[in-house]
Amino acid sequence: MSRDLLSSRPGTVLWGWLPGAVDRPVLSVEPGATVVVDTLSHQGLMRHQGRDPHAFFASLGVDAADVLDDVHALAASDLAHDPAIDGPHVVTGPIEVRGARPGDVLAVHIEALEPRVGYGVVAPRDGGPGPEALRRVDDRSRATTEPAAPGCAFRPSLGVLGVATSDGLRRHSARTGSFGGNLDLPELGPGATLHLPVQVPGALFHVGGPRFGLRADAPGTAWDGPLRATIRLDVVPQPRVRDWGGAGRRPFVTTPGHLVPLGLDANVDRALELCRAQAFALLAGRYGEPRAAARARLEDAEFRIHRSGYGVHARLPLPDREPVGATAA
Numbered sequence: 001m002s003r004d005l006l007s008s009r010p011g012t013v014l015w016g017w018l019p020g021a022v023d024r025p026v027l028s029v030e031p032g033a034t035v036v037v038d039t040l041s042h043q044g045l046m047r048h049q050g051r052d053p054h055a056f057f058a059s060l061g062v063d064a065a066d067v068l069d070d071v072h073a074l075a076a077s078d079l080a081h082d083p084a085i086d087g088p089h090v091v092t093g094p095i096e097v098r099g100a101r102p103g104d105v106l107a108v109h110i111e112a113l114e115p116r117v118g119y120g121v122v123a124p125r126d127g128g129p130g131p132e133a134l135r136r137v138d139d140r141s142r143a144t145t146e147p148a149a150p151g152c153a154f155r156p157s158l159g160v161l162g163v164a165t166s167d168g169l170r171r172h173s174a175r176t177g178s179f180g181g182n183l184d185l186p187e188l189g190p191g192a193t194l195h196l197p198v199q200v201p202g203a204l205f206h207v208g209g210p211r212f213g214l215r216a217d218a219p220g221t222a223w224d225g226p227l228r229a230t231i232r233l234d235v236v237p238q239p240r241v242r243d244w245g246g247a248g249r250r251p252f253v254t255t256p257g258h259l260v261p262l263g264l265d266a267n268v269d270r271a272l273e274l275c276r277a278q279a280f281a282l283l284a285g286r287y288g289e290p291r292a293a294a295r296a297r298l299e300d301a302e303f304r305i306h307r308s309g310y311g312v313h314a315r316l317p318l319p320d321r322e323p324v325g326a327t328a329a
Helices: 053-059 069-076 238-242 268-286 291-299
Strands: 003-007 013-015 027-029 033-038 090-097 105-115 119-124 133-136 157-162 180-182 193-197 205-214 221-224 227-236 252-254 258-264 303-307 311-314
Touching (some): 033 090, 090 227, 105 157, 105 205, 157 193, 205 227, 258 268, 268 291, 268 303
Parallel strands (some): 003 033, 027 090
Antiparallel strands (some): 013 090, 033 227, 090 205, 105 193, 119 133, 119 221, 157 180, 157 205, 193 252, 205 221, 252 258, 258 311, 303 311
16 A cells, blocks of 8 residues: 655644645545654744744753754744634644545554654643643653653654544634544554544545643643654445444544543533443444443443543443454454
8 A cells, every 4th residue: 555754834734723625635545545644743833932943942952953844844934823713733634535435434543653853842731821841752662751741651642633524614623523633532542543434525634733642640731742643544435334333423443452432522421421322332333242231331431531621431441353344444
C-alpha cells in the first residue's frame, strides 16, 4: 500500500477549526493507505505566548535550532487566529479516502507516534493562559524527571481525530460528536484503532492535538508536543457495518486488549447513557455476544469522564471472539 508524508504548514492546516465538507482535500489516498503526518502543537503559537515560537521556547531554555521550521512558518503566516473565537488546536487535513461513502466506517489505525522534538510543554489543556513548564524526552520512550513538571509519563496520543460532517460546516476544534473531533482520549495512542462513521464522500479525515502525555497529578493539564503520526486508513463498507446492529453509527475505539465505547455529549448523564448504549451495541452487534452476557458485562464495567462535560468512556476487556464480518478493521 502507499505511504504518503503530509506536513503541517500554512495550506495544509486549519487553526482552531475542524474541516467541513466544503474544504478541499490536501491529500487523496486509497483505502488501506498509510499516511505519515507531521503534526504540530499549538504551544509557542498562541497570542498570550506572543505568537513568537523563538522567544517563547527560548524563555523555557530551548535552543533556536531545536524549534521546528514549520512552527515558525505557521507563526509568520497570515493565518488568522483569535483565541476568543477559535480553538487552540492545529488541525491537519482534510485527507480524502477515495471510495469512502456515507454509511461506511473509517477505521483509523494509529501505528506509531514519534516525538518530532526532544521536549514538550506542560500547560492547561484548553490552550489558555496559565503556568507553562518545559519537560524533555530523554530517549524518545520515557521522560526525564524534572522538578518543574512532575507527574508526567511519556504516553503519546492524538487529541483530535475526525471526519467531515454532511452539513458542510467547520466546527470549533474543541467540539466532539459523531464525527469524532477533540476526543482527548489517552487510549488513542500507538496500537489503537478509532472507528468513525463516514458522513461525506471521501470521509475527509483530519488530525491534530498531539500530546506527549497527561499530567496525572494535575487534572486539566497536558504535556503537549508535536508528533510524527503513522496512520493507516481502512474503510469498512456499509453492508458489513449493517451486520454490526447499529454499533457503527457512533465512534468507538479498540486497542490490543480493550474495547473502548464512547458517549459524547455536553451533558454528562446523557454521555453516560450514550456510552452504555454504544457498549451494548458493540458487544451484542459487532461481537455477537448473547444479549444477557453483554448486559452482565456492562454491570461490572467502569465508566469514566474523560473530558469533563464532553465525554464518557469505558474500558472493557476485548471480547474473545472475532467481530461479525471480521476484516482488518
